[in-house]
Amino acid sequence: MRIGSVALDHRYALAPMAGMTDTAFRRLVKARGGCGLVVTEMVSSEGLVRGIDRTLEYAEYTEAERPVSIQIFGGDPGKMAAAAQVVETMKADIVDVNMGCPVPKIAKHNAGCSLMREPAHAARIVRAMTDAVDIPVTVKMRAGWDGASINAPSMARMMEDAGAAAVAVHGRTAKQSYSGDSDWELISTVAAAVAIPVLGSGDCVTPQQMVERSRAGVAGVLVGRGALRNPWIFQQAAALAAGREVREISLAERGRFLLEYIDLLLREGLDETGGFRHRAPGMARSRPPRPARSRERWVVNKLRALGSWYTKGLHGGSQLRTAINQADSVEALRAIVSSHFLELVGDALA
Ligand SMILES: Cc1cc2nc3c(=O)[nH]c(=O)nc-3n(C[C@H](O)[C@H](O)[C@H](O)COP(=O)(O)O)c2cc1C
The missing domain is CATH 3.20.20.70 (Aldolase class I)
Incomplete structure (x- = not known):
C-alpha cells in the first residue's frame, strides 16, 4: 500500500x-x-x-x-x-x-x-x-x-x-x-x-x-x-x-511490555545529543531535562493512562488497574507489574 x-x-x-x-x-x-x-x-x-x-x-x-x-x-x-x-x-x-x-x-x-x-x-x-x-x-x-x-x-x-x-x-x-x-x-x-x-x-x-x-x-x-x-x-x-497461525501472547511478554515502556519513558527527553530525535533546525534549543521528581510523576501518570486500557480483559485486570492507579513511584509500578505477571518474577530479575 x-x-x-x-x-x-x-x-x-x-x-x-x-x-x-x-x-x-x-x-x-x-x-x-x-x-x-x-x-x-x-x-x-x-x-x-x-x-x-x-x-x-x-x-x-x-x-x-x-x-x-x-x-x-x-x-x-x-x-x-x-x-x-x-x-x-x-x-x-x-x-x-x-x-x-x-x-x-x-x-x-x-x-x-x-x-x-x-x-x-x-x-x-x-x-x-x-x-x-x-x-x-x-x-x-x-x-x-x-x-x-x-x-x-x-x-x-x-x-x-x-x-x-x-x-x-x-x-x-x-x-x-x-x-x-x-x-x-x-x-x-x-x-x-x-x-x-x-x-x-x-x-x-x-x-x-x-x-x-x-x-x-x-x-x-x-x-x-x-x-x-x-x-x-x-x-x-x-x-x-498471510494464512499463518496467530501467536498467543504470554503473560510474561505482556508484563515485559509494561516494564520496557517504563524504561523508555524514563529515558525520554534526557538524550539531547543522541541524534535520534528530529527537530526543526533552529528549534533545537537546549531544553533542560525534567527534574527527576516530575519525571517520575509523569511516568506514573503515563502508566495509569495505559493501564486503564491494557488491563481490560486480562485475568485479574481490575485488581491490576487499581494497583497501578494507587502506585506513586516507578519502583512500586515495577514491583506491581512483576508480581502480577507471575512468570515475570524470575524473568525480570534475571
Ligand atoms: C484516548 C484516545 C485519544 C485519541 N486521540 C486522537 C487524536 O489525537 N487524533 C485523532 O485523529 N483521533 C484520536 N482518537 C481517535 C482514534 O484515532 C480512533 O479513530 C478512534 O478511537 C476509533 O478507533 P478504535 O475503535 O480503534 O479506537 C483518539 C481516541 C482515543 C481512544
Missing part, C-alpha cells in the same frame, strides 16, 4: 491517540511487527509554528518508527501550512490533519471535527498545506458532525481535490463521540467515492476484525483502542492475513 510517495509494508496502522501514542509506545508497537504506519498524538499547529517546547516534544519521533505521520490540528490555513513545513523540516514522512476531534476546546477554535461543518474552509486548509510541502498531506475525519450531517463521502472528495494523498475515516459522528458503533458501511462508501487510499477506523479489537474490515473496500485499517489493549494486534493480523 502507498500513501503518495510513501510505501507501507502493512495495511494496518496505529491510530493517533492523544496522551497514548507517544514515541515510546509507538516504538514498542512497531517493534512487534505488522504495523505499517504510526501516527503521533495530535499536535497544535500554533505550538509548532511558535516552537513551543512541549508541542515539539509531542512531534518527536525516532528512526525506528518510520514511516511516521505527524498529526496536526488547527483552523487557520496559513498556520496549518507553516506547521506542515515544520513537520517536513523535521523529516517526518506524512503530515496528517485532524478533522475528527470532537472535544469542544479544539472544535471551538475552528479545528478538529468542526472543520467538517465548513468543508470549503477545510479544503482551503488542505490546499494551503499541499501547496506548502512536498510530503503527502492526509486527513483524518469522522462520519460527519452529527446524524443529520453525515458528509464523509463528499468531504473526502473535496479533500482529494485539494490534494490530500489519503483520508482516514472514523465511522462515528462528533456528536456520538465514542458511543454506538463505527459505521463501516459508510467507510466503504467513502472508499468507493475517491481514488486516493481510504483507511477505516473504529472498533477493531481483534486481529480477525482487522483482516475482515481491510477487505471491505478500504486500503487500510487504523487501530486505536485495540492496540492499547493488545500491542501485538498488528503482528497477529499480519499473520492471519
Whole structure:
C-alpha cells in the first residue's frame, strides 16, 4: 500500500491517540511487527509554528518508527501550512490533519471535527498545506458532525481535490463521540467515492476484525483502542492475513511490555545529543531535562493512562488497574507489574 510517495509494508496502522501514542509506545508497537504506519498524538499547529517546547516534544519521533505521520490540528490555513513545513523540516514522512476531534476546546477554535461543518474552509486548509510541502498531506475525519450531517463521502472528495494523498475515516459522528458503533458501511462508501487510499477506523479489537474490515473496500485499517489493549494486534493480523497461525501472547511478554515502556519513558527527553530525535533546525534549543521528581510523576501518570486500557480483559485486570492507579513511584509500578505477571518474577530479575 502507498500513501503518495510513501510505501507501507502493512495495511494496518496505529491510530493517533492523544496522551497514548507517544514515541515510546509507538516504538514498542512497531517493534512487534505488522504495523505499517504510526501516527503521533495530535499536535497544535500554533505550538509548532511558535516552537513551543512541549508541542515539539509531542512531534518527536525516532528512526525506528518510520514511516511516521505527524498529526496536526488547527483552523487557520496559513498556520496549518507553516506547521506542515515544520513537520517536513523535521523529516517526518506524512503530515496528517485532524478533522475528527470532537472535544469542544479544539472544535471551538475552528479545528478538529468542526472543520467538517465548513468543508470549503477545510479544503482551503488542505490546499494551503499541499501547496506548502512536498510530503503527502492526509486527513483524518469522522462520519460527519452529527446524524443529520453525515458528509464523509463528499468531504473526502473535496479533500482529494485539494490534494490530500489519503483520508482516514472514523465511522462515528462528533456528536456520538465514542458511543454506538463505527459505521463501516459508510467507510466503504467513502472508499468507493475517491481514488486516493481510504483507511477505516473504529472498533477493531481483534486481529480477525482487522483482516475482515481491510477487505471491505478500504486500503487500510487504523487501530486505536485495540492496540492499547493488545500491542501485538498488528503482528497477529499480519499473520492471519498471510494464512499463518496467530501467536498467543504470554503473560510474561505482556508484563515485559509494561516494564520496557517504563524504561523508555524514563529515558525520554534526557538524550539531547543522541541524534535520534528530529527537530526543526533552529528549534533545537537546549531544553533542560525534567527534574527527576516530575519525571517520575509523569511516568506514573503515563502508566495509569495505559493501564486503564491494557488491563481490560486480562485475568485479574481490575485488581491490576487499581494497583497501578494507587502506585506513586516507578519502583512500586515495577514491583506491581512483576508480581502480577507471575512468570515475570524470575524473568525480570534475571
Ligand atoms: C484516548 C484516545 C485519544 C485519541 N486521540 C486522537 C487524536 O489525537 N487524533 C485523532 O485523529 N483521533 C484520536 N482518537 C481517535 C482514534 O484515532 C480512533 O479513530 C478512534 O478511537 C476509533 O478507533 P478504535 O475503535 O480503534 O479506537 C483518539 C481516541 C482515543 C481512544
